[in-house]
Structures are given as C-alpha cells and as structure tokens.
Amino acid sequence: MKILCWNCRGIGNPATVRELKQLLIANDLEVIFLCDTKVQSNKFPYIRSKCRMEGCLAVNACGKSGGLVMMWKAGTKVEIKSYSGNHIDSFIHDENDKPIRFTGFYGNADPNNRKSSWDILKRVGRLVKERWIIGGDFNAILDNSKKEGGRRKPQTLMNDFREVIDELSLVDLKTDNGWFTWVNNREGTAMVKERLDRFLISASDVESSPLIETKVIRQSNSDHDAIVLDTMGRKPREKQRDPRLMFRYDMCWAKEAEAKNIIKNAWKMYTGDIMDKLEKVGHDLGAWQLKKYKMMSRQIDMIKSNISRIIDRPGERCDGNELKAMRLKLGKLLDKEEQYWAQRSRVNWLKEGDRNSRFFHVRATSKKKKE
Incomplete structure (x- = not known):
C-alpha cells in the first residue's frame, strides 16, 4: 500500500495537476x-478524471485557503x-483485505487555533482500534533544534504537539532520504527550513510493520515537498530490465542535431532498397535513443539528489537561487521525459504537455511485450 500526502498550495493551476499526475504514476x-x-x-x-482515480472525497476551501481531498x-x-476542514478519516483495505485506518491531517496554520485541530485528531484517535496511520502537513515541529532559520517556535506549541503524540501512543516515522519538507525559498538569513509534513503510526504497530518506508519526493513547483509511505517499501525487489524501444519517429528528434546526423550518416552508409535503409536507420536511432533516455533518467535522479543536498545544507550555505534554478531544471526535464514516452504510447487521452511519463512508459513497454 502506497500513500502520498502533499500540501499542494493550490490545485487550480494546471501545472500543479500535471505535477500530481507525475507523482501518481511515477510512484504507483x-x-x-x-x-x-x-x-x-x-x-x-x-481533477479526479484527469488523474485517472476511481474515488474522491473533497472538502471545500475557505475562500482562498484550506481545502482537502482524498x-x-x-x-x-x-x-x-469522517471529515472536517482539518482532516479526512478513512478505512483502507490492504492487499490482504486487512483494514488500515488512515487519517489525512492538516494542522491549523494559525498558532492561536492549532489546539482545535489537535482536538479533532484526539477525537478520531479515541475511536481507532485498527492499525492507524496519520499523514499530512501538521504545521508544527517537535524541536527547535530540528529547524533552520527564522524565529524560534514557542515551546508551548511544540509541547502541545508532543502531548498529542504521547496521548495517542503514536510514533513519528522518519523519512529515509531527507529531513526538511518545507522551504520558504528566501535568500540568505531570511531562508527558513522546517519539517512540517510527516507520517505518524500507532506505537503498537511498529514491530509488526518492519517493511514500512517513508520518503520525501522533491517537487519542481511547490515550496512543500510530497511525502510517500509504502507499507512494503523495504521488501527486496527484482531489478527491472530496461525495455527495448520500438522504432517510431520521435518529435523530440526534430530538435536534436545529433539525431539528424545519425539519420544522414546511416542513409549514406547503408546500401539496399528503401526498406533496408529504414531498418538500418531505425536500428541506429534506437540505440542512440535508448542511451539518450538513460542519460535523461540519470539527470532527473541527479537533480532530485541535488535539490535534497541544497535543502539539507546548513542555513548559511543553502543558496535559494540555486534551489530555484534546480527546481526549474527538474520541471523542464520531467516535461521532456513525458514527451518522450507520450510519443511511444498509442494512448490519446492525455494532451501533449501533461507530465504523465510513467503512465506512458507502462503503456508503451507493455504494448511492446504483447507484440
């Protein structure tokens, strides 16, 4: 079971919907x-239809703030x-049809009203008898030493959060690949980094969940990064082999001088009729194309790692301009990756520009297997 939580800072922007679709497909x-x-x-x-999701429960925003959806x-x-402006509580049945109690939570951003959202969480907790997972943006931290920049948080606010965790017998699940989930994107001493987003789990379920894994997924459009929980994340997986790609004209090639040279050279070098030449050109382009995609995939992983390194640097060494540039570069590469796989898919339900590359990848490669 894989669950994602994200403070998307507004889902009305088409770019945010594309980002969400990328998250959905890339992380299954x-x-x-x-x-x-x-x-x-x-x-x-x-939005549910665009994301190809089956079910949906949404809570209205209050003016231009708030709003939830599962x-x-x-x-x-x-x-x-149950649901409110701060939570959506649910039963989810896992692969073995065992119910998991999952509560999506959004802590009140106003410190003066935050206790009301803690009270909601306590009321839900008193009814829980199943395995319980809570995830979301709590708008709170547990320790000033674990934040960087900005004013110190009042001790009373941190104590309130800790008391809720203790009263409900919860454990804070640490992410495997990063700490901070929110950066205010300011420069120099004005930059603030905090871990506002997290998953909590019932203390009684920790020993029975040895494979559970949580991670941060860096985003290109938001100051909040997404977090993902995978109940089977530490289970060993077989390494997937890279699929062979079908030869089909790729609109990306029109912008690649290297591809044009490969076509010209192959056409001059090989003899035979037009079908023989097309086969040879396709072979050369296919090898180049696979190498190119592997390089692009490595670049995406490298940029995500660089974003994490920038965010995790000590405050005085964290360059806000560098972070913005990396997020922008990530967005462009994700768009390019999507275009690459969209060309290989015979599915037409997404318009060009929608960043849903993992969906295209699955459809294109599964089609190849059938052929």
Missing part, C-alpha cells in the same frame, strides 16, 4: 491526500469515516 500510488487545495469540492470530478485508484477499497 493507491491513495493520495492533498491539503491546502484552495478550491471548492465541485472542481474535483474533473483520492484513490480503482481496485483500492476506501471507506470514509
């Missing part, structure tokens, strides 16, 4: 919880138990 998610959507619930049938894909059984 069953359930997603978004907070601070900034839209009314009547917008979500369209969506789940076909084949995932979800039962909504």
Whole structure:
C-alpha cells in the first residue's frame, strides 16, 4: 500500500495537476491526500478524471485557503469515516483485505487555533482500534533544534504537539532520504527550513510493520515537498530490465542535431532498397535513443539528489537561487521525459504537455511485450 500526502498550495493551476499526475504514476500510488487545495469540492470530478482515480472525497476551501481531498485508484477499497476542514478519516483495505485506518491531517496554520485541530485528531484517535496511520502537513515541529532559520517556535506549541503524540501512543516515522519538507525559498538569513509534513503510526504497530518506508519526493513547483509511505517499501525487489524501444519517429528528434546526423550518416552508409535503409536507420536511432533516455533518467535522479543536498545544507550555505534554478531544471526535464514516452504510447487521452511519463512508459513497454 502506497500513500502520498502533499500540501499542494493550490490545485487550480494546471501545472500543479500535471505535477500530481507525475507523482501518481511515477510512484504507483493507491491513495493520495492533498491539503491546502484552495478550491471548492465541485472542481474535483474533473481533477479526479484527469488523474485517472476511481474515488474522491473533497472538502471545500475557505475562500482562498484550506481545502482537502482524498483520492484513490480503482481496485483500492476506501471507506470514509469522517471529515472536517482539518482532516479526512478513512478505512483502507490492504492487499490482504486487512483494514488500515488512515487519517489525512492538516494542522491549523494559525498558532492561536492549532489546539482545535489537535482536538479533532484526539477525537478520531479515541475511536481507532485498527492499525492507524496519520499523514499530512501538521504545521508544527517537535524541536527547535530540528529547524533552520527564522524565529524560534514557542515551546508551548511544540509541547502541545508532543502531548498529542504521547496521548495517542503514536510514533513519528522518519523519512529515509531527507529531513526538511518545507522551504520558504528566501535568500540568505531570511531562508527558513522546517519539517512540517510527516507520517505518524500507532506505537503498537511498529514491530509488526518492519517493511514500512517513508520518503520525501522533491517537487519542481511547490515550496512543500510530497511525502510517500509504502507499507512494503523495504521488501527486496527484482531489478527491472530496461525495455527495448520500438522504432517510431520521435518529435523530440526534430530538435536534436545529433539525431539528424545519425539519420544522414546511416542513409549514406547503408546500401539496399528503401526498406533496408529504414531498418538500418531505425536500428541506429534506437540505440542512440535508448542511451539518450538513460542519460535523461540519470539527470532527473541527479537533480532530485541535488535539490535534497541544497535543502539539507546548513542555513548559511543553502543558496535559494540555486534551489530555484534546480527546481526549474527538474520541471523542464520531467516535461521532456513525458514527451518522450507520450510519443511511444498509442494512448490519446492525455494532451501533449501533461507530465504523465510513467503512465506512458507502462503503456508503451507493455504494448511492446504483447507484440
């Protein structure tokens, strides 16, 4: 079971929807919880359809702030138990049909009203008898030593958060690949980095969940990064082999001088009729194309790692301009990757520019296997 939580800072922007679709497909998610959507619930049938999700429960925003949604894909059984402006509580049935209690949570951004959101969490907790996972943006930290920049948080606010965790017998799950989940994107001493987003789990379930894994996924468009929980994340997986790619004209090639040279050289070098030459050109382009994609995939992974390194640097060494540049570069590469796989897919339900490359990759490679 894979669950994603993300403070998307507004889902009304088409670029944010594309980012969400990329997250869904790239991480093979069953359930997603978004907070601070900034839209009314009547917008979500369209968004749910764009994301190819089966079920959806949305909570209206209050003006231009707040708003929640939980969506789940076909084949995932979800039962909504309760909801408010700060939470959506649900039953999710896992692969063995065992219910997991999952609560998507959004802590009140106003410190003066944060206790009201803690009270909601306590009320839900008193009813829980199952395995319980809570995830979202808590708008709170547990320790000033674990934040960088800005004013120190009042000790009373941190104590309130810690008391909730202790009262409900919860454990804070540390992410495997980073610490900070929010950066205010300012420069120099004005930069602030905090871990606002997290997953909590019932203390009684820790020993029975040895394979559970959580990670941060760096984003190109938001100051909040997404977090993902995978109940089987530490299970060993077989290494997937890179698929052979079908030869089909790629619109990316028109912008590549290297591809034009390969076509010219192959056409001059090989003899035979036009079909023989096309076969040889396709062979040479296919080898070049596979190498090119591997390089692009490595670049994406490298940029995500660089974003993490920049964010995790000590405050005085964290360059806000460098971070913005890296996020911009990541967005461009993700768009290019999507275009690459879109060309290889015979599926037409996504318009060019929608960043859904993992979906295209699955469809294109599975089609190849059938052929």
